[in-house]
Amino acid sequence: MDGSPDLLRAVREEARRRGVRWTAQRQIVLETFLASGEHISVDELHHRVRQIDHSVSAATVYRTVNMLVDIGVAHKRNFGNGSATFESALTKEHHDHLVCTACGGIQEFHHDMIETLQDEVAKNHAFCLSHHRLELYGICAACQSKGLAAPGPLVETVEP
Amino acid sequence: MDGSPDLLRAVREEARRRGVRWTAQRQIVLETFLASGEHISVDELHHRVRQIDHSVSAATVYRTVNMLVDIGVAHKRNFGNGSATFESALTKEHHDHLVCTACGGIQEFHHDMIETLQDEVAKNHAFCLSHHRLELYGICAACQSKGLAAPGPLVETVEP
DNA sequence: ATGGATGCAAAGTATTTGCAACCTG
DNA sequence: CAGGTTGCAAATACTTTGCATCCAT
Secondary structure (H helix, E strand, O other): OOOOHHHHHHHHHHHHHOOOOOOHHHHHHHHHHHHHOOOEEHHHHHHHHHOOOOOOOHHHHHHHHHHHHHOOOEEEEOOOOOOOEEEEOOOOOOOEEEEEOOOOOEEEEOOHHHHHHHHHHHHHOOOEEEEEEEEEEEEOHHHHHOOOOOOOOOOOOOOO | OOOOHHHHHHHHHHHHHOOOOOOHHHHHHHHHHHHHOOOEEHHHHHHHHHOOOOOOOHHHHHHHHHHHHHOOOEEEEEOOOOOEEEEEOOOOOOOEEEEEOOOOOEEEEOOHHHHHHHHHHHHHOOOEEEEEEEEEEEEOHHHHHOOOOOOOOOOOOOOO
């Protein structure tokens, strides 16, 4: 979605500031990552990167995204579907996720009241909040219409 | 935390009803799983099971917990730390977590209004919700008094 | 020049699966 | 007895790492 020069430069400078060397491979991975705009897996990112430079290895992509997470440029997400996905921590505002357990599809949402109540919970526990993670799992509309309804509880809860 | 005869029997009957055969191994895995009460990994579950019957293989534990998820007795959770964890869908009441990033301590909380708003979000997206994951990360009261403040963002967000 | 970065392949983890023997229903 | 289940080992899938070489600083 975005690969503005400002953003690219800011990230490169931050990396250098931390003694991380800037290579052609990292430039391509970063550009491709930011341009993807969405949640992207290492495998998919590697595929796209190789369309620009076929010699870039998967190991380098792994190393680069991990570096991006280290310097706060990317978020690593684990939605339980095998491989992790990464998304930019810079261009998008905070949002939470709806994860379809049937097709693996992801929708984003933001709910101010929920955010506010989370702050309240933290306050009540004397917690100094830095960030949070909220994921809602279920079956999306499309999968429901395909007959992949979420099964209800199959065994009734037994109260001890 | 719980392995009441009622619960064990209910699960066994549900499994049989679905043509799943009940074996000594599955009985031990189920009992151990329900008795653990908390999120438990396959590795840890396997360890505990082997204290009862040393011959039970990891493959059987994997197969059994997957079966428990299939019949709605267990939830599979992925906390991004490598291995998945499983928790009973029957005996435990739902709760979320406050995670201290300084000491690793965990506090549980439950907030009805947040739960309700999550249901609302799901409804607005035509999602059939099965479960969710909410974790608040920050510094707990004890660590704050030790002067361990949370670090801010390392690269400023650049608006396109 | 110095030490971090790269590509490759091998090594790790986590989890699943093929198979022959075994057991439940 | 039929067909699901088991233990074992091999196979997958994802990610990290050792190493010789390369390159940014």
